[in-house]
Amino acid sequence: MRLAPSRRFVLGAGAALLALPATPARATKADVAAAIRAITGGAPLRPGRVKLDLPLLVENGNAVAMTVGVADPLPAAERVLSLHVFAEGNPLPNVIHAYFGPRSGAPRLATRIRLATSQTIVAVAACADGTFWTDSVELLVTLAACIDDL
Amino acid sequence: MPRPLINVPKKVKRGDAFDIRILIAHPMESGQRRDDKGQPIPREIIHSFLCTYGGEEVFRAEFFPAISANPFLTFSARAVDSGQIVFTWTDDLGATQFDSVEITVE
Amino acid sequence: MRRLALLLCLLATVAQAAPRSGYDDAGPQVRAMQDDDDANPGFLWVQQGAALWSRPDGSASKSCADCHGDASTLRGVAARYPAFDAKLRRPVTLAQRINLCRTDHQAAPALAPESDALLGLTALVGLQSRGLPIAVDAGGPNRPFVEAGEHFFRTRQGQLNLSCANCHEERAGHRLGGALIPEGHANGYPQYRLEWQTMGSLARRLRACLIGVRAEPLAPDAPDAVALELYLAVRARGLTVETPAVRP
Numbered sequence: 190m191r192l193a194p195s196r197r198f199v200l201g202a203g204a205a206l207l208a209l210p211a212t213p214a215r216a217t218k219a220d221v222a223a224a225i226r227a228i229t230g231g232a233p234l235r236p237g238r239v240k241l242d243l244p245l246l247v248e249n250g251n252a253v254a255m256t257v258g259v260a261d262p263l264p265a266a267e268r269v270l271s272l273h274v275f276a277e278g279n280p281l282p283n284v285i286h287a288y289f290g291p292r293s294g295a296p297r298l299a300t301r302i303r304l305a306t307s308q309t310i311v312a313v314a315a316c317a318d319g320t321f322w323t324d325s326v327e328l329l330v331t332l333a334a335c336i337d338d339l
Numbered sequence: 340m341p342r343p344l345i346n347v348p349k350k351v352k353r354g355d356a357f358d359i360r361i362l363i364a365h366p367m368e369s370g371q372r373r374d375d376k377g378q379p380i381p382r383e384i385i386h387s388f389l390c391t392y393g394g395e396e397v398f399r400a401e402f403f404p405a406i407s408a409n410p411f412l413t414f415s416a417r418a419v420d421s422g423q424i425v426f427t428w429t430d431d432l433g434a435t436q437f438d439s440v441e442i443t444v445e
Numbered sequence: 446m447r448r449l450a451l452l453l454c455l456l457a458t459v460a461q462a463a464p465r466s467g468y469d470d471a472g473p474q475v476r477a478m479q480d481d482d483d484a485n486p487g488f489l490w491v492q493q494g495a496a497l498w499s500r501p502d503g504s505a506s507k508s509c510a511d512c513h514g515d516a517s518t519l520r521g522v523a524a525r526y527p528a529f530d531a532k533l534r535r536p537v538t539l540a541q542r543i544n545l546c547r548t549d550h551q552a553a554p555a556l557a558p559e560s561d562a563l564l565g566l567t568a569l570v571g572l573q574s575r576g577l578p579i580a581v582d583a584g585g586p587n588r589p590f591v592e593a594g595e596h597f598f599r600t601r602q603g604q605l606n607l608s609c610a611n612c613h614e615e616r617a618g619h620r621l622g623g624a625l626i627p628e629g630h631a632n633g634y635p636q637y638r639l640e641w642q643t644m645g646s647l648a649r650r651l652r653a654c655l656i657g658v659r660a661e662p663l664a665p666d667a668p669d670a671v672a673l674e675l676y677l678a679v680r681a682r683g684l685t686v687e688t689p690a691v692r693p
Contacts, residue, residue: 248472249639249693252407276405280371284405287414290396294356294415298398301407303369331623341493341561346483364489366642408642409486 216282224282238322239314247330250304257312258297267318269296278308350443351418369404385430393422418444467627479691487637487689494569503553523574527675558665564635571688581678594676603660631677633690
């Protein structure tokens with residue numbers, strides 16, 4: 190266990206700035222586009238069907254509750270095969286790939302994710318008819334999770 | 340590692356969808372942090388997760404370091420027959436773990 | 446003007462009479478995580494504590510359950526801690542009490558501070574008092590320790606020359622950098638902190654606050670540390686136990 194001095198105290202008290210850990214590399218929009226292309230094979234993304242739920246204001250980026258899913262029932266030929274989530278401001282563009290099997294009850298999942306900073310999160314749903322649907326949320330992280338510092 | 344906390348209804352009606360919730364104890368070390376000597380801490384995350392029910396797949400996921408420590412997952416299954424719901428997950432150290440619960444379908 | 450001052454004074458007394466839990470200062474997400482036992486990661490530790498509770502250990506080969514029965518028999522206990530130990534003639538924290546049972550009754554080695562095992566057992570015992578009002582004894586033999594703890598709380602220290610009271614009384618409700626300064630009550634430990642991404646004890650939280658003001662951290666078992674924990678419990682009277690709490 191390691192207790193690094195919290196930089197928030199330093200900022201708050203106006204004392205000399207502590208050397209901050211180097212900001213980790215961030216995924217770029219191009220990285221995210223490439224990660225999405227790896228799923229869609231370049232097929233167009235349409236807005237709609239899939240809904241991404243995240244808080245707009247995040248207190249601590251270490252654990253942010255996220256729900257993603259397709260609520261409206263679809264005919265079998267168009268059913269949702271998988272859901273994918275991407276982060277534009279994290280060190281890596283991928284967050285999760287989820288696949289729904291024959292015993293799935295609904296194409297939906299909830300989990301908790303890490304967000305290094307304020308950014309846009311993108312969800313993509315892949316359907317059995319070869320279409321891809323997308324939704325995104327832009328959110329503000331008031332206290333960035335100190336990725337280098339616990 | 341302690342066992343995960345798994346939550347499923349004890350009984351469900353045939354044909355109904357029901358939620359499965361699982362909380363797994365795991366640090367999900369992202370591979371992006373450094374220790375107090377400035378050395379990178381190696382990545383150690385659960386990278387894959389699978390849930391089957393009566394031997395058939397319900398849900399499968401690939402996790403990345405953006406999944407929080409002590410991963411929490413909720414997803415949905417459809418009640419077909421009474422049987423076993425099995426969870427399997429594998430981390431970067433190659434350790435595959437599993438756990439299971441029984442469900443009664445009426 | 447006089448009336449306003451009087452009103453402010455009254456408000457201040459009211460504020461003092463009704464302490465505000467860190468739960469109320471946390472955002473809706475953090476509160477939701479604490480409220481849902483299936484989603485609260487603290488329950489991973491509770492579960493581990495429950496497994497240890499019934500496992501025989503030490504050269505006495507006794508489990509906690511052998512002597513105490515079901516963990517629920519300890520309902521109300523955590524709400525009274527830190528409590529005075531007549532033999533040691535000083536207050537001990539709940540974690541120290543558990544370790545005393547390990548060494549004295551199980552003839553087993555004490556569990557390391559911040560170990561999953563000790564956090565787990567402490568969380569299990571703490572959970573049995575969840576929802577009960579903090580009922581620590583401020584008088585009797587505890588009194589001089591409460592006074593020492595309060596003295597520590599009000600003494601400026603560290604390079605930043607701040608006391609706990611400077612932040613948690615005078616500036617509670619204000620922001621420090623991005624963080625809201627809570628009243629700093631200790632009613633949910635051990636707790637799961639998102640910042641730590643794990644469970645931690647009050648001692649760990651206090652070390653972080655002390656390092657924050659560039660002061661010497663307290664050794665976990667130093668008498669000052671227990672006195673401070675005792676005073677924090679005294680000033681939290683009016684709140685209920687929230688273990689295992691979740692905080693940002």
